[in-house]
Amino acid sequence: MKPRILIVYTGGTIGMIEDQATKALRPFDFSHLMDNVPKIKMLDYVIDNIQFDPPIDSSDMSPAHWQDIVRAIADNYDSYDGFVVLHGTDTMAYTASALSFMLDGLEKPVIITGSQLPIGEVRTDGEENLITALQIAAERDTDGRPMVQEVAILFEDYLWRGNRASKRSADNFNAFRSSNYPELARIGLGIHYNRESLHRDHGHGSGMRAHYTLDTNVIAIDVFPGITETALRHMLATPGIKGIVLRTYGTGNAPTAAWFTEAIAEAVRRGIVIANVTQCADGGVHPGRYLAGDILSNTGVISGADITFEAALTKMMFLFGLGLSPEAVRRRMVHTIAGEMSV
Numbered sequence: 001m002k003p004r005i006l007i008v009y010t011g012g013t014i015g016m017i018e019d020q021a022t023k024a025l026r027p028f029d030f031s032h033l034m035d036n037v038p039k040i041k042m043l044d045y046v047i048d049n050i051q052f053d054p055p056i057d058s059s060d061m062s063p064a065h066w067q068d069i070v071r072a073i074a075d076n077y078d079s080y081d082g083f084v085v086l087h088g089t090d091t092m093a094y095t096a097s098a099l100s101f102m103l104d105g106l107e108k109p110v111i112i113t114g115s116q117l118p119i120g121e122v123r124t125d126g127e128e129n130l131i132t133a134l135q136i137a138a139e140r141d142t143d144g145r146p147m148v149q150e151v152a153i154l155f156e157d158y159l160w161r162g163n164r165a166s167k168r169s170a171d172n173f174n175a176f177r178s179s180n181y182p183e184l185a186r187i188g189l190g191i192h193y194n195r196e197s198l199h200r201d202h203g204h205g206s207g208m209r210a211h212y213t214l215d216t217n218v219i220a221i222d223v224f225p226g227i228t229e230t231a232l233r234h235m236l237a238t239p240g241i242k243g244i245v246l247r248t249y250g251t252g253n254a255p256t257a258a259w260f261t262e263a264i265a266e267a268v269r270r271g272i273v274i275a276n277v278t279q280c281a282d283g284g285v286h287p288g289r290y291l292a293g294d295i296l297s298n299t300g301v302i303s304g305a306d307i308t309f310e311a312a313l314t315k316m317m318f319l320f321g322l323g324l325s326p327e328a329v330r331r332r333m334v335h336t337i338a339g340e341m342s343v
Contacts, residue, residue: 002044002045002046003045003046003081003082003137003138004045004046004047004048004079004080004081005045005046005047005048005080005081005082005083005084005134005137005138006047006048006049006050006072006073006076006079006080006082006083006084007030007047007048007049007050007083007084007085007086007134008049008050008069008072008073008083008084008085008086009028009030009049009050009051009052009055009086010052010055010056010058010061010065010069010085010086010087010088011027011052011054011055011056011057011058011086011087011088012055012057012058012086012087012088012089012114012115013088013089013114013115013116013117013118013126014028014086014087014088014113014114014115014118014119014126014129014130015027015028015030015055015086015118015119016028016118016119017036017118017119018118018121025118027054027055028119030049030051031049031051034047036119037119037127037130037131039127039131040130040131040134043131043134043135043138045134045138047134048080050072050076052065052068056088057088057090058087058088058089058090058091058092058095058114059088059090059091061087061088061091061094061095063098063214063216063317065095066095066098066099066102066214067102067212067214069085069095069099070099070102070103070210070211070212071210071212073099073103073110073210074103074208074210077108077208080108081108081137081138081146082108082109082110082111082136082137082138082146082148083108083109083110083111083137084111084112084113084130084133084134084137085099085110085111085112085113086113086114086130087112087113087114088114089114089115089116089167089175089176090167092112092114092153092167092176093153093162093165093166093167093176093308093310094310094313094314095112096112096151096152096153096162096163096165096310097162097163097308097310097311097313097314097315097340098214098314098317098318099112099151099162100150100151100161100162100163100311100337100338100339100340101163101211101314101315101318101337101338102210102211102212102214102318103151103208103210104208104209104210104211105201105206105207105208105209106149106150106151106208107145107146107149107201107207107208108146108149108208109136109137109139109146109147109148109149109150109152110150110151110152110162111133111136111137111148111152111153111154111159112151112152112153112154112162113129113130113132113133113153113154113155114126114129114155115129115130116171116172116173116175125156125173128156129154129155129156132154132187132191133154135191136148136152136154136159136185136191139191139193147193147198148184148185148198149198149199149200149201150162150198150199150338150339151163151338152184153165153176154187155173155174155175155176156173156174156175156187157174157186157187157188158174158176158177158183158185158186158187159183159184159185159186159187159191160176160177160178160181160183160184161178161181161184161197161199161339163308163310163311163314163338163339163340164178164180164181164308164311164339164340165177165178165308166178166281166308166309166310168281177281179281179282179283180282180283180284180306180308180342181197181339181342182194182197183197184197184198199338199339211318211321211322213321213322213323214314214317214318214320214321215242215317215320215321216317217240217241217242217243217320218241218242218243218244218245218313218316218317218320219235219238219241219243219244219245220244220245220246220247220309220313221235221236221244221245221246221247222247222279223246223247223248223249223254223255223279227255227260229259229260229263232260232263233263236263236264236266236267236272241272242271242272242273242320242326242329243272243273243274243275243316243317243320243329244267244272244273244274244275245274245275245277245304245309245312245313245316246264246274246275246276246277246301247277247278247279247309248276248277248278248279248285248296249278249279250278250279250280250283251278251283251284251285251286251287252276252278252284252285252286252287252296252297252303253296254276254295254296256295261295261296261299264296264299264301265299265300268299268300268301269300271326272326273302273316273326273329273330273333274300274301274302275301275302275303275304275312275316275333276296276297276301276302276303276304277304277307277308277309277312278304283306284304284305284306284307284341284342285303285304285305285306286303287303302330302333302334303334304333304341305334305341305342305343306341306342307340307341308340311340311341312333315333315337315340316329316333318337319332319333
């Protein structure tokens with residue numbers, strides 16, 4: 001049987017094509033996909049699409065839009081072999097992370113891709129990214145099950161676990177990178193899968209369960225030289241805040257000044273969940289390595305280990321969205337849910 005793939009088009013650069021009359025870029029009509037990207041006919045797949053109306057710039061992506069994507073996948077889950085989400089690059093890592101938590105027990109591929117140049121340009125990465133994403137979404141393992149059974153980002157030469165990747169370049173075609181987890185596949189003359197890195201439930205899954213509720217009472221605070229007590233306390237006192245992703249130096253270090261430590265400790269005592277995530281692209285938080293990190297850990301701040309900032313933020317939204325207590329969120333934050341961290 002022909003693979004059945006559903007494309008969910010949210011917007012972004014990949015969905016732009018030049019209007020022949022005005023020469024201006026306009027949103028691509030994916031109902032005419034085969035006419036505009038004729039190579040797709042060679043795949044011999046059954047391809048349907050759902051489009052955001054209107055398509056959005058990924059800078060406007062919100063948790064409400066994540067709910068729309070999840071609903072599109074959940075409502076059509078049994079009818080398709082795989083899903084391709086077309087998305088702008090700026091917030092793609094946030095969306096990939098959020099979907100990895102919201103699509104609980106996922107056993108089919110959800111491949112998120114986009115492009116740095118519009119699909120209507122002569123020299124574009126959009127066409128190749130789209131075709132490769134469709135191929136990966138249709139790929140089967142030797143046991144007949146989907147090769148990829150998770151949310152992944154496909155960009156140029158690599159397939160990354162979605163909640164492990166971050167955008168690293170505004171100019172290069174290889175715009176995404178995962179420093180703390182190996183690629184799921186490398187794309188060259190063929191698609192070479194790194195089977196040891198692919199998620200597998202070994203046939204014990206209980207089916208996909210979609211979650212829609214996210215709690216956005218979460219903020220991020222960056223530590224930087226010169227941060228003041230007034231500014232820190234003001235952010236920690238944000239009305240209604242439940243969780244904070246604290247982005248620190250190196251292996252999880254922060255100022256050791258008494259005012260800084262006490263302000264953080266007071267917030268923890270008020271029931272705010274604070275997760276320590278490194279500002280570095282590689283590595284993770286190791287609280288006991290330096291005194292500065294050890295002091296912060298002793299205030300009750302939890303370690304984010306090697307989780308990305310995007311995954312930490314969306315994971316906290318997801319956990320509070322489940323209606324969990326602060327203590328339950330603290331416990332769940334340090335354990336992996338969808339392969340987002342090494343523990």
